[in-house]
Amino acid sequence: MILFAEILRTIFILIAIISSAIYLRHLEKTKKQNKLSTFEFTMYIIIQFAYILFAISLLFFVFAE
Numbered sequence: 001m002i003l004f005a006e007i008l009r010t011i012f013i014l015i016a017i018i019s020s021a022i023y024l025r026h027l028e029k030t031k032k033q034n035k036l037s038t039f040e041f042t043m044y045i046i047i048q049f050a051y052i053l054f055a056i057s058l059l060f061f062v063f064a065e
Contacts, residue, residue: 017054020047 027044030036036044 020050023047 024044024047027036027040027047030040031044
């Protein structure tokens with residue numbers, strides 16, 4: 001049962017990464033065409049910050065073992 005939960009969590013992480021990458025790409029295209037709204041700019045910053053945190057957590061995970 002725990003293995004199933006870990007598989008679901010991994011699938012969720014992959015879907016979240018892929019969808020945020022697509023949305024980040026959309027925001028970058030929108031930023032080039034015209035100014036981002038406050039919400040779009042906030043999401044742009046939050047997604048970039050989340051990628052940095054994810055990369056740091058992966059580094060900790062890889063080098064901690």
